[in-house]
Amino acid sequence: MSASGPAMNPPAPTKAANLVAELEALHASSFGWAMACCRRNADHASDVLQQAYAKVLAGQARFDGRSSVRTWFFGVIRMTAREHQRWAWLRWAGFVEPEPVQPDALAEATQDARALSRALTQLAARQRECLHLVFYEGISINEAAQVMGISVGSARQHYERAKKNLRAALVKEGVDHG
Amino acid sequence: MADHDDDAELRERFEKLKQRDAQIAPSFQRLMRAAEAPHKKRSRWAWAAVSFAASVLVLFGLAISVMPRRSPSPMRPRAKLPLDFLLQMPSAEATQSAFAMPRSVGKSFLE
Numbered sequence: 553m554s555a556s557g558p559a560m561n562p563p564a565p566t567k568a569a570n571l572v573a574e575l576e577a578l579h580a581s582s583f584g585w586a587m588a589c590c591r592r593n594a595d596h597a598s599d600v601l602q603q604a605y606a607k608v609l610a611g612q613a614r615f616d617g618r619s620s621v622r623t624w625f626f627g628v629i630r631m632t633a634r635e636h637q638r639w640a641w642l643r644w645a646g647f648v649e650p651e652p653v654q655p656d657a658l659a660e661a662t663q664d665a666r667a668l669s670r671a672l673t674q675l676a677a678r679q680r681e682c683l684h685l686v687f688y689e690g691i692s693i694n695e696a697a698q699v700m701g702i703s704v705g706s707a708r709q710h711y712e713r714a715k716k717n718l719r720a721a722l723v724k725e726g727v728d729h730g
Numbered sequence: 731m732a733d734h735d736d737d738a739e740l741r742e743r744f745e746k747l748k749q750r751d752a753q754i755a756p757s758f759q760r761l762m763r764a765a766e767a768p769h770k771k772r773s774r775w776a777w778a779a780v781s782f783a784a785s786v787l788v789l790f791g792l793a794i795s796v797m798p799r800r801s802p803s804p805m806r807p808r809a810k811l812p813l814d815f816l817l818q819m820p821s822a823e824a825t826q827s828a829f830a831m832p833r834s835v836g837k838s839f840l841e
Contacts, residue, residue, distance in 0.1 A: 580755055609766060669750075687740050
């Protein structure tokens with residue numbers, strides 16, 4: 553009945569297959585971000601990332617095209633990590649099976665990466681996340697603020713404090729810094 | 731200038747961390763496969779705990795409904811205790827009853 557052609561429709565959100573392909577391309581970054589949101593715990597990060605993928609597949613998290621796929625999915629990971637943290641007591645009690653443990657990943661890491669990883673765990677969550685987004689992902693503070701769901705001014709404050717605290721933590725770890 | 735050097739050094743450190751994370755990251759396919767069947771992740775212990783809690787609640791409800799209700803006990807006379815005499819004061823009857831002034835006395839007083 554209707555003669556409206558494809559040009560009349562609003563731009564369609566990324567199709568499911570394309571979205572999965574984009575998520576696959578983002579996978580390494582997503583895991584790194586999940587590590588930052590889980591205090592650098594690889595098992596929890598793996599669990600959180602899997603739950604985030606499950607949310608996307610089940611349609612609980614939908615990409616509406618208002619931001620980049622990375623910004624959107626990092627937000628999903630961040631929320632999932634918060635939920636994961638809330639249910640930590642259930643895992644502690646053994647009601648939920650933990651993910652298979654990675655073979656002593658830290659032991660295989662380089663000295664520098666290990667020291668940085670430990671130093672990062674000493675920072676407050678927001679500070680760690682902010683530094684991760686800027687230095688690990690190489691994104692601007694503005695975009696970091698968008699991912700973290702805070703104002704740019706607040707993100708800038710976290711960033712400055714985080715750098716200062718990270719320097720102190722690295723010195724404490726015995727890394728000659730600066 | 732020092733701040734820029736500092737940032738460059740941090741960037742370098744984070745780059746190493748990124749390489750390390752890439753080595754320990756689980757594969758995308760494995761996580762996606764697991765994400766497609768999230769219910770399998772639930773431990774049988776979780777279901778056992780939930781069913782145990784549900785059965786305890788049901789049993790509790792049943793026990794309450796089956797339990798015979800006690801009828802209110804009839805008033806029993808108070809037992810006399812050995813130190814009751816200490817509470818007995820002279821003219822105790824006066825304190826236990828309210829004194830009522832005859833109506834006519836009050837009326838004459840007001841007039």
